[in-house]
Amino acid sequence: MQVRRCAVxxxxxxxxxxFDLGQLVTGGTGIExxxxxxxxxAHRDEExxxxxxxxxxxxxxxxxNWIDPAEAGGNLPWQLLEGLIAKGLxxxxxxxxxxxxxQDEQVRASHWxxxxxxxxxxxxxxxxxxxxxERRFGDETDRPFLERLGTPETPVRERVEPSRRIALGPAxxxxxxxxxxxxxxxxxxxxxxxxxxxxxxxTLFRAFGARATSDEPGITVMKRAVPSAGGLHPTEAYLLVxxxxxxxxxxxxxxxxxxxxxxLGRIEAHESAAIAxxxxxxxxxxxxxxxxxxxxxxxxxxxxxxRNHAKAYRAVILDAGHLSQALYLAxxxxxxxxxxxxxxxxxDIESIFGLDPMLExxxxxxxxxWRGDSIDEIxxxxxxxxxxxxxxxxx
Ligand SMILES: Cc1cc2nc3c(=O)[nH]c(=O)nc-3n(C[C@H](O)[C@H](O)[C@H](O)COP(=O)(O)O)c2cc1C
Numbered sequence: 001m002q003v004r005r006c007a008v009x010x011x012x013x014x015x016x017x018x019f020d021l022g023q024l025v026t027g028g029t030g031i032e033x034x035x036x037x038x039x040x041x042a043h044r045d046e047e048x049x050x051x052x053x054x055x056x057x058x059x060x061x062x063x064x065n066w067i068d069p070a071e072a073g074g075n076l077p078w079q080l081l082e083g084l085i086a087k088g089l090x091x092x093x094x095x096x097x098x099x100x101x102x103q104d105e106q107v108r109a110s111h112w113x114x115x116x117x118x119x120x121x122x123x124x125x126x127x128x129x130x131x132x133x134e135r136r137f138g139d140e141t142d143r144p145f146l147e148r149l150g151t152p153e154t155p156v157r158e159r160v161e162p163s164r165r166i167a168l169g170p171a172x173x174x175x176x177x178x179x180x181x182x183x184x185x186x187x188x189x190x191x192x193x194x195x196x197x198x199x200x201x202x203t204l205f206r207a208f209g210a211r212a213t214s215d216e217p218g219i220t221v222m223k224r225a226v227p228s229a230g231g232l233h234p235t236e237a238y239l240l241v242x243x244x245x246x247x248x249x250x251x252x253x254x255x256x257x258x259x260x261x262x263x264l265g266r267i268e269a270h271e272s273a274a275i276a277x278x279x280x281x282x283x284x285x286x287x288x289x290x291x292x293x294x295x296x297x298x299x300x301x302x303x304x305x306x307r308n309h310a311k312a313y314r315a316v317i318l319d320a321g322h323l324s325q326a327l328y329l330a331x332x333x334x335x336x337x338x339x340x341x342x343x344x345x346x347x348d349i350e351s352i353f354g355l356d357p358m359l360e361x362x363x364x365x366x367x368x369x370w371r372g373d374s375i376d377e378i379x380x381x382x383x384x385x386x387x388x389x390x391x392x393x394x395x
Contacts, residue, residue, distance in 0.1 A: 001068075002068055002093045004061065004063060004064065004091055005058060005061040005090060006090070006104050007042065007043070007104055007107045008041060008118055009058065009118075010115070011040075011050065013035065015035050016033075017034070019031065019032070036049050037051070041089060041118070042117035048087050054080065054084055054087075057081070060075065060076060111300070112358070117358065120313065120358070124350075125343075125347065179333055183338075184337070184379055184380065186289070186337030186338060186379065187378065188372040189288040190369075190370040194243050194245045195243060195244045195245065200245075200247065202330075202334065203327070203330045204259075206330030207237075207327035208256050208323065210223060211223045211224065221233070226322035226323055226326050227322060228322070232305065233319070234299065234319065235297045235316070235319045236296050236298065236360065237253070237323075238254075238264075239254060240272065240275060240276055241290075242276065242288070249272050250267045251263075264354075273287045276292045279345060279348065286365075291367050293368075295324070295363050295364045295365070296355055296363065297319065297320070302315065320363040323366075324340040324364065324366045336371075338367065350362060
């Protein structure tokens with residue numbers, strides 16, 4: 001058998017509080033401070049505790065060259081290496097470890113910058129309920145927000161005295177300005193009214209559709225409404241369609257060149273809201289959107305050009321922001337409403353749509369539909385653009 005170290009692993013020295021009953025019984029506080037090494041690897045979801053010998057061994061093992069463990073030398077006894085294999089940080093060529101080896105190979109083959117890969121892997125959520133977390137946080141303290149956190153940074157960074165500012169002329173009232181004012185993140189939906197097939201199709205096209213493609217030999221790039229690093233547009237739109245005339249509720253992939261839906265699975269209407277709720281980490285105010293859209297990026301498309309690049313992951317994330325703004329404006333144009341959230345259960349979404357996190361990673365969830373006519377959940381509309389009387393600003 002031969003072994004080599006996994007492609008990407010970062011080791012964090014961490015301090016946490018632990019409860020020690022024995023210490024409480026003997027008159028102590030029962031609280032123990034634990035310091036430990038935690039391995040965060042790009043091919044594993046788990047956070048893996050290590051001892052000092054394992055940390056040191058990882059530093060001695062090559063991520064490139066396969067070696068026979070017997071050749072690793074006296075500093076690295078077999079038991080230590082076996083432990084690292086069991087923890088998945090040392091990759092073996094044995095049949096038993098094929099699944100782990102494949103995950104490691106995927107990271108290697110995708111041209112990830114190491115730090116970005118670990119960041120992406122370890123910021124994904126599974127089964128998080130943000131409402132429940134907020135409730136717990138709220139239960140622990142009844143002090144108001146400002147008292148707990150202090151005042152935030154000022155809204156504007158002012159660099160000179162007001163008298164030195166050069167006043168600029170007003171922006172003319174245009175159609176674009178009107179649309180921008182209509183853009184209010186929606187948290188109240190009208191589930192009683194289906195979205196028309198035409199509203200559905202044209203909003204998707206405005207936000208995600210390709211206006212044209214161009215072929216350099218071997219390289220096809222799309223022209224979309226929004227910019228993308230290298231023109232590569234790695235971000236896909238996966239849909240949970242809940243309430244659209246003529247479109248069966250279910251999972252779809254949007255094909256931006258053909259402007260078509262690719263059906264991925266039917267969902268019974270009564271199951272759909274629960275799936276949406278799982279995706280948006282328990283945020284009930286988004287679960288009834290007529291269309292819920294997962295933005296998932298095929299990293300290899302961008303990393304093909306920007307290999308092992310310090311900025312590549314950031315560039316891909318920016319695309320999600322551009323696309324969601326296009327969706328907001330496209331929705332506003334038709335009198336519809338939109339939302340985006342980064343508080344999402346990426347790992348649950350991956351299993352719903354069959355996505356590998358390091359190949360096609362979930363970055364955000366957005367959606368659109370008809371806004372309801374009563375406010376159950378607060379929206380930020382200080383201009384009164386969508387609500388006759390503006391609700392107060394969010395905290
Ligand atoms: C990256 C990002 C993440 C967001 N996440 C959430 C979220 O988790 N829940 C939510 O209700 N709104 C979320 N929002 C919406 C913001 O709360 C909203 O933009 C803000 O309150 C300002 O309101 P406006 O969009 O109507 O101007 C998010 C917006 C962005 C850009």
